[in-house]
Amino acid sequence: MSDTATTTGGTLAVPSAAPAETRATRLRNFWSDYRRSPVAVVSLAVIVVLLFVSFGAPLVSPQDPYDMAALDWMDAFLGPGTVGSGGYVHVLGTDNAGRDMLSAIFYGLRTSFVIGLSAGALALTIGICVGLTAAYFGGRIEALLMRIVDLQLSMPAILLALVLVAVLGQGIGQIVLALVVAQYAYFARTTHGAATVERGKDYIEAARSTPLPTRRVLFRHLLPNVMPPLIVVATVQVASAIALEATLSFLGVGLPLTEPSLGSMISNGFKYIHTDRYWLSIYPGIFLMITVVAINLVGDQVRTVLDPRRSR
Amino acid sequence: MLGYLVRRLAQAVAVVFAMSVIVFVGVYAIGNPIDVMIDPGATQEIRAKLIEQYGLDQPLWQQYFVFLANVAEGDLGTSMVYNIPVVDLVFSRLPATVELVLVSVTIAGVVGIPAGLYAGYRPDSIGAKAIMALSVLGFSVPTFWIGMLLIMAFAVNLGWLPSGGRGDVGEVLGLHTSLATADGWSHVIMPAINLSLFKMGLLIRLTRAGMVEAMSTDYVKFARAQGLPDRQIVFRHILRNISIPIVTVFGLELGSTLAFAVVTESVFNWPGVGKLIIDSILQLDRPVMVSYLIMVVILFVLINLTVDLIYARLDPRVRLKGGA
Numbered sequence: 001m002s003d004t005a006t007t008t009g010g011t012l013a014v015p016s017a018a019p020a021e022t023r024a025t026r027l028r029n030f031w032s033d034y035r036r037s038p039v040a041v042v043s044l045a046v047i048v049v050l051l052f053v054s055f056g057a058p059l060v061s062p063q064d065p066y067d068m069a070a071l072d073w074m075d076a077f078l079g080p081g082t083v084g085s086g087g088y089v090h091v092l093g094t095d096n097a098g099r100d101m102l103s104a105i106f107y108g109l110r111t112s113f114v115i116g117l118s119a120g121a122l123a124l125t126i127g128i129c130v131g132l133t134a135a136y137f138g139g140r141i142e143a144l145l146m147r148i149v150d151l152q153l154s155m156p157a158i159l160l161a162l163v164l165v166a167v168l169g170q171g172i173g174q175i176v177l178a179l180v181v182a183q184y185a186y187f188a189r190t191t192h193g194a195a196t197v198e199r200g201k202d203y204i205e206a207a208r209s210t211p212l213p214t215r216r217v218l219f220r221h222l223l224p225n226v227m228p229p230l231i232v233v234a235t236v237q238v239a240s241a242i243a244l245e246a247t248l249s250f251l252g253v254g255l256p257l258t259e260p261s262l263g264s265m266i267s268n269g270f271k272y273i274h275t276d277r278y279w280l281s282i283y284p285g286i287f288l289m290i291t292v293v294a295i296n297l298v299g300d301q302v303r304t305v306l307d308p309r310r311s312r
Numbered sequence: 313m314l315g316y317l318v319r320r321l322a323q324a325v326a327v328v329f330a331m332s333v334i335v336f337v338g339v340y341a342i343g344n345p346i347d348v349m350i351d352p353g354a355t356q357e358i359r360a361k362l363i364e365q366y367g368l369d370q371p372l373w374q375q376y377f378v379f380l381a382n383v384a385e386g387d388l389g390t391s392m393v394y395n396i397p398v399v400d401l402v403f404s405r406l407p408a409t410v411e412l413v414l415v416s417v418t419i420a421g422v423v424g425i426p427a428g429l430y431a432g433y434r435p436d437s438i439g440a441k442a443i444m445a446l447s448v449l450g451f452s453v454p455t456f457w458i459g460m461l462l463i464m465a466f467a468v469n470l471g472w473l474p475s476g477g478r479g480d481v482g483e484v485l486g487l488h489t490s491l492a493t494a495d496g497w498s499h500v501i502m503p504a505i506n507l508s509l510f511k512m513g514l515l516i517r518l519t520r521a522g523m524v525e526a527m528s529t530d531y532v533k534f535a536r537a538q539g540l541p542d543r544q545i546v547f548r549h550i551l552r553n554i555s556i557p558i559v560t561v562f563g564l565e566l567g568s569t570l571a572f573a574v575v576t577e578s579v580f581n582w583p584g585v586g587k588l589i590i591d592s593i594l595q596l597d598r599p600v601m602v603s604y605l606i607m608v609v610i611l612f613v614l615i616n617l618t619v620d621l622i623y624a625r626l627d628p629r630v631r632l633k634g635g636a
Contacts, residue, residue, distance in 0.1 A: 151327060154564075154616050155608075156571035163605060166593040167338040243454045250456045251578055251590055270460060270579075274468060274475070282464075285457045296452040 033305040040301030043294040050291055054109035061103035062088050065260065080279050093279040095268065101279060104260055105287050111261040112291065115172060116242035119179035123241075124234050126180065127187020132218050132226075134188070135195035146192060152185040161244055162253065170256045175248065179241045190233045194226035228306040235299030239292045246288055262288040316624055324613045331609040336376050339601050379602070389599030393592070398603045402585060408478055409577070409584030413569050415500055416508035417562075423508075424515030425558070429546060431516060432523025443516060450513030455572060459506040459579035466502060473502050476581035503580040507572060511565060518561055522554030567615050571608075 035041050053060050080093040080101075093101050130149065134142040152160070164178035198204060199222070207221045248254035249263025250270070262284045269281025363369050370378075382389065388398040427447075431440040467475035478499055526532060527550070535545045574586035581587070585604070592600035 147323075151613075151616065154567075155612050156568040158574065159571040159608065162574065162589075162593070163335075163338070166601070239452060243452070247454050247456055247575055250454075251575065252594060253590075266457065266460070273460065273463060278464065281460060285460065289453050289457060292452050292454070293449065296448060300448070 030305060034301055037301050037304075040297055043297040043301075046290060046294045047298065050109060050287075050294070051113065053106050054113050057103070057106040057110050061100070061106045063100040063103040065099045065104040065107055093277075093283075095265075095280050101283055104265060105262070105284050108260050108262045108265050108284060109287060109291065111172070111255070111259060112242045112245060112263075112288070115176055115179070115245045115261070116238045119176045119183065119241040119245075120234055120238040122176065122180045123183040123237060124187050124230065127184040127189075128191050128223065128230070130184065130188040131191025131193075132195055132222060135192050135199055136214070136218055136222065142192075145188070149185045149188045149192075152182075153189060157182040157240070158244060158247065161248060162251070165248055165253045170254065172255065172259065175245055175254055178248075179244060182244070183237050183241065186233055186237060187230060190229050191226055194229050195222055198222055198225050232299055232303045232306060235295060235302060239295035239299070242288070242295075243292050317621065320617060320620055320624075324617050327613055328606075328610055332380075332606050333376070335602055335605045335609070336379065337372070339598055339605070383606075388603040391592075391597055391600050393595050393597045393600075398599050401588065401600065402604065402607070405583060405585045405588050408582060409570065409573055409586060412500060412503055412507060412576070412582060412584060413566070413573060415504035416506075417511065417566065417569060419504055420508040420511035420515055421562075424512040425519050427512075428516040428519025429523055429551070432520040432527065433542075433546060435520075435524060440520075444520070447513040447516040450509040450516075455506060455510060455575045456579050458509060459503070459576055462502050462506055463579070474499050476579075478583055503576050503582050506579070507569065507576040510572060511562075511569060514565065515558070515562065518558050519554065522557065523550060526550045526554055564615065564619065567612055570611075 058064065095101060095104065130145055134145040160182040161178045164181055165174060168174040168178060204217070204222060207217045245254055245261060246263030246266065249261050250267045252267065255261045255264050265284040266281050266288070269277075269279075269284065272280050368375075379389070386399065388402075390397055391401050394401055427443045431443045434440050463475045466473045476499075478496070523546075531549065531553075532545060535549055570586075573582075573584060574590060576582065577584045577586035578590050588600065589604045591597070592604070
């Protein structure tokens with residue numbers, strides 16, 4: 001009985017111990033709510049496996065698809081399940097250069113994850129800064145920043161990214177930059193919305209009346225309380241960054257063929273669509289679809305769990 | 313209201329100008345179109361002459377003002393690849409895109425709204441769950457990949473439909489459209505379905521959310537208590553009440569359908585504006601890129617402006633706040 005009193009009401013007595021404990025409890029509560037949806041649990045497991053095979057690609061894939069010396073043109077267009085000159089089974093077949101499809105997909109998936117995660121993280125950071133600045137300072141700064149954000153939101157991300165990539169040129173860095181510019185606005189809008197609500201509350205008023213620097217009030221007091229909706233947006237945006245990169249690469253303005261991603265592999269396979277070599281485009285597409293859908297399903301469940309209107 | 317209108321209009325014009333500078337500088341930075349246009353074996357003289365002919369030897373700001381002056385006269389420049397005025401080029405491609413967008417929006421509405429109504433009416437049924445699962449797929453799976461699957465299934469394997477192109481174009485009431493011929497329809501149906509899936513997912517979610525909310529309201533309870541049949545409650549009362557937000561969002565999304573057409577048109581080799589912009593990016597056709605982008609900016613600024621004005625009309629707080 002006295003134990004619960006110290007954790008909930010005793011923050012004044014032991015200010016450092018209480019937050020750590022509540023954080024662990026909060027995480028445990030979150031997980032027990034999250035696992036109520038079997039679909040979401042399976043999706044999370046799928047993402048973990050995909051992350052493992054993609055970042056562990058050099059370890060788990062039978063061949064290094066970047067190593068030109070290991071490629072043999074005699075192996076080109078082998079159907080799924082054929083044994084190639086390497087002496088092992090090409091489970092998903094080989095492409096026009098004799099590359100093992102499964103290995104290429106693992107490496108391509110890695111490119112997709114790197115792009116999706118770094119674009120998501122950067123867009124999140126920039127979006128938070130813009131949104132918090134606008135909500136905290138208000139007035140002209142808020143009006144100007146939010147007008148720019150709204151204008152950008154009214155334009156479809158695909159169009160914006162397309163133009164930026166056309167201007168910036170091809171390459172991973174350029175794609176990430178284009179995706180960040182196209183996506184930060186979603187985070188800025190969400191942060192601004194949540195922060196405007198929080199701003200009016202007493203604890204921010206109290207923090208502002210102390211001599212704490214503005215930066216500290218913004219990031220240590222305001223930010224933690226606007227995080228939940230941002231986490232949901234971040235999941236969805238990572239999925240959409242991966243899909244956008246694939247789309248751009250498919251259209252021929254994304255990654256060059258020297259840096260295979262799922263999109264450029266599908267684009268390559270699309271050339272053979274009228275032949276019976278379906279495996280060149282189908283398998284990378286299936287991996288892309290599974291990745292994007294799994295991330296979205298996880299995002300959906302996170303949204304449900306974090307929804308404050310949900311009755312417990 | 314008038315003050316608000318003037319302020320918003322001034323802002324819109326400022327945005328268009330700012331964007332035109334950004335687009336112009338951005339496109340200018342892409343590379344020298346002359347390198348792409350002429351074959352590498354051409355002499356320096358031919359090169360210099362072409363550069364002069366297109367005004368590429370002048371400083372950037374001068375090129376921009378020449379461009380602005382021409383735009384004022386309705387001249388958006390001449391395509392470097394097709395060698396015809398950009399205005400003519402875009403307008404020759406526009407009907408194909410408009411027809412594709414119209415068919416796909418119709419499909420999305422005809423399928424999406426009833427599906428959403430059903431999913432909201434019986435939220436726990438298997439049918440509703442299947443519909444929601446499909447809407448998640450329509451939302452998240454990249455358009456180009458679904459388009460490719462459609463081609464593989466219906467064009468390559470089954471051989472029912474052509475895999476690309478626009479087909480025969482007929483004439484109805486003076487309009488040239490492929491919707492006038494059976495061959496045209498066989499070409500438009502697959503890309504239209506492809507383009508409609510995203511919109512359909514959105515519509516299903518919107519309609520379902522509205523339906524679920526409406527089902528628990530007092531007017532529905534009273535209608536039930538009156539003994540009205542469910543069919544009448546849903547179509548006469550609920551649909552009418554939830555149609556306003558649906559129509560609003562749908563109207564806003566029309567603009568983005570045009571953008572998504574870029575992807576669908578590329579997959580199905582549909583000769584519309586979207587295919588044109590991709591080709592012009594790949595071929596560094598500067599005048600086409602600049603004009604298309606500025607037209608898109610104007611389109612979206614107009615959509616935004618209209619929405620803001622309608623909101624201001626409906627909600628006095630918006631116009632009194634100034635909306636700066």
